[in-house]
Structure formats: C-alpha cells, structure tokens
Amino acid sequence: MDLNLKQQLLLIFTLLLLSAPGYGQDSYPGVDDVPTGEIALRQIHPDVWLHISSWQFDNGMKYPSNGMIVRHGDELFLVDPALGEQATEALLAAIEEQIGLPVTFALSTHFHDDRVAGDKQLEEAGIKVYATALTRRLASAAGNTVPESVLSGLDRAGDAVTVGPLEVFFPGAGHSRDNLIVYLPAAGILFGGCAVHEARRDDPGNTADADIMAWPASLRRIQDRYPQAKIVVPGHGLPGDMSLISHSINLLEQFDAGKTKR
DSSP: OOHHHHHHHHHHHHHHHHHSTTTSTTTSOOTTTSOTTOOEEEEEETTEEEEEEEEEOTTSOEEEEEEEEEEETTEEEEESOOSSHHHHHHHHHHHHHHTOOOEEEEEOOSSSHHHHTTHHHHHHTTOOEEEOHHHHHHHHHHTOOOOSEEOOSOOSTTEEEEETTEEEEEOOSSSSTTOOEEEETTTTEEEEETTSOOTTOOSOOOOTTOOTTTHHHHHHHHHHHOTTOOEEEESSSOOBOTHHHHHHHHHHHHHHHHHHHO
C-alpha cells in the first residue's frame, strides 16, 4: 500500500473516532467519570490510546490528567504515568487487559507529580522510565519521584530526538523549565502535555514553576515545527487541534498583560 494512502486512511479512522458518539465534550472521560486511583483508556487512532486519570486535592477540587500509549509493532511506548501511584497500577492493569502488549519504554514529560508520581510503579513492573537530565534534577530538588534513566539530546530549545514511533521535542521553558512535547509522525498526533491548555480553560493554571515570558515563544516553536498536526492532546482536559496552541498563547499573553497593568 502506498504510504501516503495508508496515512490518509489512518487519519480518516482517527477523525471518525473523534467525531463518533461517545467521544465529544459531553462524553470524554472527566473527573466525574474516573475516580481518583482509577483509569480510563480512550482509543483515538488504531495505534494510539489516551489514558485519563484524576486527583482530588485537600480543598475538594478534582483535576483530570492525560497521558498517551502508542503501539509500535508488538510493544508499547508510554508517555507519562497516570496521576499517582494507585492510578498507575490501574493503568498497567488496563493495558494488560485491553491491549495485551508489553510497555518497553516510558517517558516523563516534566518533573511535576502528575508526570512522575507513578514512575516507581512503572519501574517496579520492569519498565524503564526516561526523562531529561534537567527533569531528573528538578524532580530531586522538589522531593518528587526521580525517573531512573536519562533521555539525552534535549538540552536546548528546539532540540528533538526520535525514540521508536515518538519524536520528543523540547520547545523551551513554559509551564515548567523542562516541559517536553511528543509528536507521532505516523498518526499526526501531538501530545502537548502541560505546556498546552484545553479549549475550555480560561487561565494559565499552575504557574508556580512557569516561565511566563518564555512560554509563548516555546508554543510558537511547536506551531512552526508541527503545523501538520491533526490532533493535539493537552496535559489536562479535552483533546483538540492546533487551535489549542493559539488558545494557550492567548491565555498567556492576556495573563502577562494583566500582571503588567497591576
């Protein structure tokens, strides 16, 4: 089969999945559908699933979190653990039951707990978890779980490395100094992680470790490198398209303008 035709057919399949009843805003798994410690898988491409977990803070606020599973031949590549240790155990059980292939590579996309807290469970299951040297240093300094293995070649803004079906890209500082994104060339899917916000969000969220000034430029690097992306997955909330990048830039510029006025 011609490769371009195959890619077109995969894209049609993906778009049908996204437009089918049961996928849209009213049905994409949210905090009320996925209790803390549990997991939901949602297939968005023949070889790609999103995993959705949630967390309830002490003040009662609930928060969803997205990660991604990619099939490559007879193995799986995992982008971020689920949110917390119990949910990551549930994730591994769901992968075994629903997909039935081994996870041979895992990546933590930055140092915050929602991206590393489940790494211990992955490593205990024999899965090597990778992160940049910067992520490992920041996780250690914050008292968070430190991924065991180093993914090299992502030191400067604009650097990218290929790992199996994944292109891992460092756009520069944003939500955190170390935030990575992941692109799947074969599927046209961009995992933006916490650098990218869902369309319903009206503020930049947790900015405690953010570089507000650098963040919009980092997002524009994503726009410039991946204009062909068809699906964009934020770290939290509903997937969308490349308009999520523009939306995130607008939120940040409005936030920064508001700070300047004050």
